[in-house]
Amino acid sequence: MSLLxxxxxxxxxxxxxxxxxxxxxLDLRIWPDAGPPDEVLFVLxxxxxxGVMKQFPRLKCIASLGFGVDHILRDPDLPTGVPVTRIxxxxxxxxxxxxxLTAVLTHTRQFDHYRxxxxxxxxxxxxxxxxxxxxxxxxxxxxLGLDAARMLRALDFQVFGWSRTAKxxxxxxxxxxxxxxxxxxxxxxxxxxxxxxxxxxxxxxNRQTLSKLPAGAYLINVARGEHLVEEDLLAAVEGGRLAxxxxxxxxxxxxxxxxxxxCHPQVTVTPHVASLTYPKDVAPQIIANxxxxxxxxxxxxVVDLKRGY
Ligand code: NDP
Numbered sequence: 202m203s204l205l206x207x208x209x210x211x212x213x214x215x216x217x218x219x220x221x222x223x224x225x226x227l228d229l230r231i232w233p234d235a236g237p238p239d240e241v242l243f244v245l246x247x248x249x250x251x252g253v254m255k256q257f258p259r260l261k262c263i264a265s266l267g268f269g270v271d272h273i274l275r276d277p278d279l280p281t282g283v284p285v286t287r288i289x290x291x292x293x294x295x296x297x298x299x300x301x302l303t304a305v306l307t308h309t310r311q312f313d314h315y316r317x318x319x320x321x322x323x324x325x326x327x328x329x330x331x332x333x334x335x336x337x338x339x340x341x342x343x344x345l346g347l348d349a350a351r352m353l354r355a356l357d358f359q360v361f362g363w364s365r366t367a368k369x370x371x372x373x374x375x376x377x378x379x380x381x382x383x384x385x386x387x388x389x390x391x392x393x394x395x396x397x398x399x400x401x402x403x404x405x406x407n408r409q410t411l412s413k414l415p416a417g418a419y420l421i422n423v424a425r426g427e428h429l430v431e432e433d434l435l436a437a438v439e440g441g442r443l444a445x446x447x448x449x450x451x452x453x454x455x456x457x458x459x460x461x462x463x464c465h466p467q468v469t470v471t472p473h474v475a476s477l478t479y480p481k482d483v484a485p486q487i488i489a490n491x492x493x494x495x496x497x498x499x500x501x502x503v504v505d506l507k508r509g510y
Contacts, residue, residue, distance in 0.1 A: 203228040203240050204491050208247035208266055219480040223488035243491045252278040261494045262286060264487060267478050270504050271398035271425060286490060286502045288483050294348045297423065297476035301349040301393055304421045304447040309335055332357040338389025342368050346395035361388050386413035398425040399509035408433040411443065419444045423475040426451040438467050449475040
């Protein structure tokens with residue numbers, strides 16, 4: 202029974218190398234050469250074409266090649282009863298935290314201003330705010346949000362968190378649910394989105410929520426482009442309500458050439474690189490799950506399909 206690599210946007214070569222290194226006898230197929238459909242046991246997916254999964258009658262697991270599973274659950278034709286798993290990897294968590302810290306410190310130490318001053322050869326010292334005077338709000342306190350919150354706390358920022366269920370995290374003031382959102386936003390001089398994309402979080406960064414942030418607040422979106430109503434962010438920045446944003450994810454990727462974010466002096470754009478999946482790091486957990494499924498055991502890192510993450 203085979204493992205099918207079904208990720209048309211990714212380069213399969215490195216994946217094949219590292220998956221085979223874990224299991225040299227692996228029966229590995231690369232989409233669209235799936236072989237007989239009833240031999241496919243386990244699918245590795247990244248943005249698979251909608252509707253393809255139902256053609257594999259003996260499929261026992263759909264594994265996401267990243268932390269998020271929104272690209273799988275957007276498929277209205279998933280076979281019922283097949284577990285969906287995701288990656289959880291310490292190096293990816295650390296990479297996300299270093300991205301978040303870079304974005305926070307670039308903003309608070311005003312590097313964007315100095316870069317502009319440098320092009321004009323202008324010597325203009327500015328007094329940075331001390332971390333203890335800056336309130337950072339982290340939306341989503343899962344694997345990624347929790348680590349970023351702890352790192353920010355270690356640098357002495359005031360850290361606030363928002364999640365679906367209440368949390369008790371040392372040094373982090375926690376808010377939860379719809380009832381906690383407005384209070385959380387009103388304390389976020391810097392807002393970081395690390396939520397999964399689900400029906401409940403789609404478009405959550407919009408005119409109404411952005412208007413609850415303190416004047417001059419800064420947004421960092423490293424979760425999914427669909428969390429943000431991009432026009433509402435532009436209006437808030439251009440209207441002077443927000444200081445700017447650092448964005449790693451977009452509604453349309455690659456970001457179209459005509460998009461106003463590209464040339465906006467208060468918006469930093471990075472090409473969805475905050476935390477990349479390295480095949481060599483995650484191949485062991487994928488192959489371990491494949492062997493579990495082959496042995497009739499349930500896979501690990503299964504997501505809750507009702508919650509959507
Ligand atoms: P987890 O599933 O570990 O955690 C999700 C967190 O969000 C939990 O704290 C959860 O609350 C909270 N949450 C979910 N729904 C809601 C809601 N409706 N209201 C309030 N809080 C909610 O996710 P990860 O930390 O692993 O990943 C988060 C996302 O980051 C991924 O789904 C992916 O989209 C994105 N990502 C982006 C990358 C990039 O390179 N830009 C790379 C990797 C991931 P609770 O704890 O109560 O359940």
